[in-house]
Amino acid sequence: FIATLATMTIFRGATYVFTNGNPITGAKMNSSFLFQFMGRGYLFGIPFPIIIMLVAYGVLFVLLHKTAFGRKTYALGGNETAARIAGVRTKMVTMLIYTISGLMAAIAGIILTSRLSSAQPDAGTSYEMDAIAAVVLGGTSLAGGKGRIFGTLIGALIIGTLNNGMNLLGISSFYQQIVKGIVILIAVLLDRRSSNNG
Numbered sequence: 001f002i003a004t005l006a007t008m009t010i011f012r013g014a015t016y017v018f019t020n021g022n023p024i025t026g027a028k029m030n031s032s033f034l035f036q037f038m039g040r041g042y043l044f045g046i047p048f049p050i051i052i053m054l055v056a057y058g059v060l061f062v063l064l065h066k067t068a069f070g071r072k073t074y075a076l077g078g079n080e081t082a083a084r085i086a087g088v089r090t091k092m093v094t095m096l097i098y099t100i101s102g103l104m105a106a107i108a109g110i111i112l113t114s115r116l117s118s119a120q121p122d123a124g125t126s127y128e129m130d131a132i133a134a135v136v137l138g139g140t141s142l143a144g145g146k147g148r149i150f151g152t153l154i155g156a157l158i159i160g161t162l163n164n165g166m167n168l169l170g171i172s173s174f175y176q177q178i179v180k181g182i183v184i185l186i187a188v189l190l191d192r193r194s195s196n197n198g
Contacts, residue, residue: 008128015121024119039114049111056104061149063100073097077146126177133180134159136187141194159183 041048064070072093075083084090113119138155140147162183166176 005128012125019119019121021121023121025117035110035114036117037114039111039116049115052107052111056107057149057153060100064149069093069096129180129184130159130163133184133187136184136191142188142191 037048038052039049043051064073072083072088075086075088076090076093076097080090109124112123116123134155135147135152136142136155137158138147138151138153140152140155159180162180163176166179171179
């Protein structure tokens with residue numbers, strides 16, 4: 001977890017260095033129909049980002065709940081040592097998990113850049129906390145080995161609704177951070193209590 005935060009900070013800093021803190025825009029970025037469509041297009045009246053999310057949800061649901069890889073992922077999250085003794089190639093599974101996570105982050109980044117029509121060096125700042133809140137609210141245990149894709153989807157919808165609601169109410173971004181921090185803290189405490197009772 002600490003290594004993940006460290007590399008995130010390194011790459012975020014590198015982004016500021018390469019861009020000098022300025023957004024990247026250009027005619028080529030806005031001239032691509034596919035690029036514009038990914039973030040702002042509609043298919044059968046449904047925003048295309050929603051369709052991408054549903055497709056990703058379906059693929060990951062099958063992968064996690066209907067395949068050997070999914071069972072190995074749960075085993076690895078529950079007890080890495082026991083999974084290794086049971087014959088799971090833990091390093092390979094871990095690498096695949098991080099690869100899939102990186103792919104999802106890349107797709108999200110492309111969609112966000114398309115919606116903004118520019119690449120902002122500070123885009124996505126504090127999204128990691130929203131992600132943690134979403135998965136914990138969705139029932140995923142921070143201790144590992146427990147969680148469902150559907151729960152994470154519900155958690156993401158809750159966080160999205162909370163963010164939009166506070167924006168519509170005109171609540172200051174400073175107070176929004178406090179509220180989301182409290183939500184994360186409550187979710188973590190409930191997760192810990194559930195783990196202790198289990």
